Amino acid sequence: MSLHIGILTGGGDCPGLNAVIRAVTLALIHGCGARVTGIRRGFLGLITREVQPLDEAAVAGILAQGGTILGTHNRADPFHYFGAGGGDVSAGALAYAAELGLDGLVVIGGDGTMNIADRIMQAGLPVVGVPKTIDNDLRHTDRSFGFDSAVAVVAEALDRLETTARSHGRVMIAETMGRYAGWIALEGGMAGAADVILLPEQPFDLAAVAERCRAREAREGYTLVCVAEGAHAAGADLTVAQTVAGSPDPLRLGGVGGVLARQLQPLLHSEVRATLLGHVQRGGSPTPFDRVLATRFGWHAAQLVQQGRWGRMVTLQGAEISSVPLAEVSGGNRPVPPDHPLVAAALGLGTCLG
Secondary structure, eight states: OOOEEEEEEOSSOOTTHHHHHHHHHHHHHHHHOOEEEEETTTTHHHHHTOEEEEOTTTTTTOTTOOSOTTOOOSSOOTTSBOSTTOBOOHHHHHHHHHHHTOSEEEEEEOHHHHHHHHHHHHTTOOEEEEEBOTTOOOTTOSOOBTHHHHHHHHHHHHHHHHHHHHHHTOEEEEEEOOSSOOHHHHHHHHHTTOSEEEOTTSOBOHHHHHHHHHHHHHHTSOEEEEEETTOOBTTOOOOEEEEOTTOSSOEEEOOHHHHHHHHHGGGOSSOEEEEEOGGGGTOSOOOHHHHHHHHHHHHHHHHHHHTTOOSEEEEEETTEEEEEEGGGTSSOOOOOOTTOHHHHHHHHTTOEEO
């Protein structure tokens, strides 16, 4: 009897999810004749009994599409369900998986999703994980798909803001995603030639940022600033846009760019403007790099399934695709280390880094 495997996407959407779905589906069909079922809206589909069959026709033409054809949900933990009859509804979710005849799940998501996947595995349903986070902060993998696409958006935004900054003699601030890890701001800022890059990992000195802007006022006449949403001045709190009760991460950050603009304006002659890039970073078509990486991840996940190597998450370590136990992934993120080569390179180019 052939395998019957479910696929779901958890957490936020990002470019490359459909490429993973396509690769897993095709690799399982052609590799072992498996039957593949898509679970709708992440783990919520196991709770509300929403699935769809996946075959070659279902995944045709989706490689370059952004988002996920299966839908997703970031508040659908079966062990802590927020909906009607909430609480621990994992027994019902697992019973539905058994009713479907699933031999295992391929779960695509970030830290929170991998934590749920590990608990599902411990409860008896075999799982293989695929890392997904545009923040690039999942432990044990050097890169996750969607990150390159987000960096490309930031770099293009900075290219466009630079022309306005130079034309008007302004300080232009671009606020990126990155709550607790500043990979997007660091690589996007470097790719967009930002003069100041501010990261969550290193509280910044407002006086030093102002001094950098004044030096550029006198020399070039304008400044580009790239700031991660989780960045903050030394001694200051995170800039919280709202708090969402019942969410795995209730804090919604946003607005640090505007706060920084208001703080800098009295210290400078130049006009200071802030742009919040927001969800445009996670939308749209994946870059070619992300299409290839997501396809490699999906193919490798299918190999783990066929080999019966359950309870593992696919990783990229250097240039090699490998895997690590799910239990080692959750419970923390991967911040930018102060001795990272990109940090040294940015500082060596004269970038004000905080």
